[in-house]
Amino acid sequence: MSPQWIVIGVLIALVYFIFIKKKPLSSERKTKKNDTLSGDDMVECKKCGTYITLDDALLKEGHYFCSNECLKA
Numbered sequence: 001m002s003p004q005w006i007v008i009g010v011l012i013a014l015v016y017f018i019f020i021k022k023k024p025l026s027s028e029r030k031t032k033k034n035d036t037l038s039g040d041d042m043v044e045c046k047k048c049g050t051y052i053t054l055d056d057a058l059l060k061e062g063h064y065f066c067s068n069e070c071l072k073a
């Protein structure tokens with residue numbers, strides 16, 4: 001294997017992981033306890049459907065919201 005192919009392989013792996021991370025959480029993942037999720041996990045706003053990181057999400061009654069407007073609405 002030449003070094004170029006190793007670089008290309010790493011790039012493909014990086015792109016792959018970036019897209020996997022952006023995928024919506026599966027239903028089985030949602031049923032897990034919140035403390036199993038890290039701050040980098042994406043959650044869906046219950047109101048508008050926007051995906052936000054867990055760090056930015058607002059949690060109310062078991063649902064995540066992207067902002068105070070969505071939380072109040």
Ligand SMILES: [Zn+2]
Nearest residue numbers: 045048066070
């Ligand atoms: Zn929202």
